[in-house]
Amino acid sequence: MxxxxxxxxxxxxxxxTFNAIIRIANRLADDFGYKPLMPSDIDRIRNLSARQIIQESGVPLFKIPFLLKRIQSELYQDIEFLHxxxxxxxxxxxxxxxxxxxxxxxxxxxxxxxxxxxxxxxxxxxxxxxxxxxxxxxxxxxxxxxxxxxxxxxxxxxxxxxxxxxxxxxxxxxxxxxxxxxxxxxxxxxxxxxxxxxxxxxxxxxxxxxxx
CATH class of the missing domain: 3.40.50.1000 (HAD superfamily/HAD-like)
Incomplete structure (x- = not known):
């Protein structure tokens, strides 16, 4: 078929949207208690699954939906400038x-x-x-x-x-x-x-x- x-x-x-999401995630790092990503980290995280990234971040699983909501909310402000x-x-x-x-x-x-x-x-x-x-x-x-x-x-x-x-x-x-x-x-x-x-x-x- x-x-x-x-x-x-x-x-x-x-x-x-990759770079925009990284920028937003870094802005929210202090609020959610994880380390901002450095440019030298990018190639490494591209080889990790979503679960591995969450585990490395140390953010409790129950906070992940709130983090995603914040990222999506801030992305809405920038999305008209993305391609x-x-x-x-x-x-x-x-x-x-x-x-x-x-x-x-x-x-x-x-x-x-x-x-x-x-x-x-x-x-x-x-x-x-x-x-x-x-x-x-x-x-x-x-x-x-x-x-x-x-x-x-x-x-x-x-x-x-x-x-x-x-x-x-x-x-x-x-x-x-x-x-x-x-x-x-x-x-x-x-x-x-x-x-x-x-x-x-x-x-x-x-x-x-x-x-x-």
Whole structure:
């Protein structure tokens, strides 16, 4: 069965938000009791999973939802100045021309995503935006999304930039493309065995053509 439904992660996959999120997280370090990241730390953390980063930070798990909420709130103020990943607009346009259903599933807020898409002229490409507040709840959210819309898992694909995106997709047995331009490094992504790893948005079209 060909791929008909393509769902993207937002931060790092569609939107180039990495540096903005690091800046915001550093501003909040004193409030939540962790050390700010130095430039020399960036390459190292790109090789860590979200769980490993949380463990290293020492922030108690019960505080993580409050930290994420603060980061998302501050990101809303900056998001109109951020840009899509280079080549993403062309990819979305090509997928739309092919008649694909395109959506977003993200742990960022729906308000942030909508504001970003409208500012950058990308809103009309997407059939739905699904926000899952928990950073570890993507497999459940993907399953709910598929079941609610009666999507066929064989025709469904998720695209993300983190190891947790790969793990969530594999847990419910859907195809996943990992992208190397986002948060996690290529080495970290490869260790989680994505179905495909791409280095530029145009390569997504090649993957889908191969599967079809």
């Amino acid at each position: 060909s791929i008909q439904v393509i769902v993207f992660d937002f931060d790092g996959t569609l939107a180039d 899509p990943v280079a080549g993403i607009a062309d990819l979305l346009n090509d997928l739309k021309k092919q008649g694909k259903v395109i959506g977003i599933l993200t742990s960022n807020s729906e308000e942030n995503v909508k504001k970003f898409l409208r500012v950058n002229g990308l809103y009309d490409f997407f059939s739905f935006i699904y926000s899952e507040p928990s950073i570890f709840g993507k497999s459940r959210a993907l399953k709910r999304l598929i079941d609610h819309n009666n999507f066929q898992t064989q025709s469904f694909m998720y695209i993300g930039d983190e190891t947790r995106d790969i793990a969530a997709s594999k847990k419910i047995n859907i195809k996943v493309i990992a992208v190397s331009w986002g948060f996690n490094s290529s080495n970290a992504l490869i260790n989680y065995n994505p179905d495909f790893l791409v280095n530029h948005p145009r390569e997504v079209l090649n993957v889908i053509a191969t599967l079809n």
